Amino acid sequence: MAYQGPAYGLSRDCMLKAQAKFNLQDALVALKWIRDVTQLNLDPPGSDKGVQDQIDFANVLKDGIALCTLINRLQPGTVSKINTMKAPFKERENLEMFLKGCEMYGLKRHDLFQVNDLYEKKNLYTAKKKAFDGPTIGVKVADENKRIFSKEKLEMGKTIIGLQSGSNQGASQRGMTPYGAPRQILPDGR
Numbered sequence: 202m203a204y205q206g207p208a209y210g211l212s213r214d215c216m217l218k219a220q221a222k223f224n225l226q227d228a229l230v231a232l233k234w235i236r237d238v239t240q241l242n243l244d245p246p247g248s249d250k251g252v253q254d255q256i257d258f259a260n261v262l263k264d265g266i267a268l269c270t271l272i273n274r275l276q277p278g279t280v281s282k283i284n285t286m287k288a289p290f291k292e293r294e295n296l297e298m299f300l301k302g303c304e305m306y307g308l309k310r311h312d313l314f315q316v317n318d319l320y321e322k323k324n325l326y327t328a329k330k331k332a333f334d335g336p337t338i339g340v341k342v343a344d345e346n347k348r349i350f351s352k353e354k355l356e357m358g359k360t361i362i363g364l365q366s367g368s369n370q371g372a373s374q375r376g377m378t379p380y381g382a383p384r385q386i387l388p389d390g391r
Contacts, residue, residue: 205321211238214381219324219325219326220255222324222326223255223258223325223326224326225252225255225258228255228258231251232252232258232261235267235268235271237270238271238274239267239270239274241260241266241270243267244261245257245260245261246260249384255322255325256322258325258328259319259322259328260323261290262319262328263319263320263369264282264287264292264295265283265284265292265293265294265295265296265298265299266283266285266372268294268295268296268299269283269298269299269302270283271299272299272302272303272306273302275304275306276302276306279298279302279305279306279339279345280295280298280299280302283295285300293316293320296319296320297316300313300314300316314327314328315327321364333366351381353382
């Protein structure tokens with residue numbers, strides 16, 4: 202991770218807004234669920250107090266091992282090889298394989314976080330947002346939106362000439378200058 206200097210002005214406002222969206226209680230519930238499913242120890246490295254803030258949350262999931270194990274427990278064989286090497290490119294590869302596994306499981310790409318959100322600890326609230334309630338069967342049937350018009354309205358609709366039928370009252374090029382003509386900036390047109 203490259204060093205990001207202190208943020209000022211609008212950048213700081215955006216950073217604080219993103220940090221305010223992170224809910225530690227929701228993150229702890231998510232980690233407990235991951236721990237229950239995977240049977241892995243999800244304590245932050247070098248800490249005996251457990252997850253205390255969003256940085257600890259990111260450090261626990263950053264290597265992608267717990268997430269790849271999770272998707273393999275939910276849908277066996279999704280991630281064929283989980284990288285245990287602590288090299289940054291291998292950790293990012295684990296996160297990428299987890300995200301691809303989530304798509305195969307049924308999540309939409311726009312509901313998932315991006316690798317940099319978690320790995321660089323930028324928008325950590327996106328890594329634990331609620332976006333999936335389980336796989337669904339079939340297409341959701343749309344609700345009927347039946348419209349009932351009176352006879353008068355239907356008759357009025359028959360008398361209106363659509364703008365696609367040819368009319369001189371729609372959009373026109375009146376007031377536009379031809380291509381290549383100079384733009385007259387002076388008020389008297391010189």
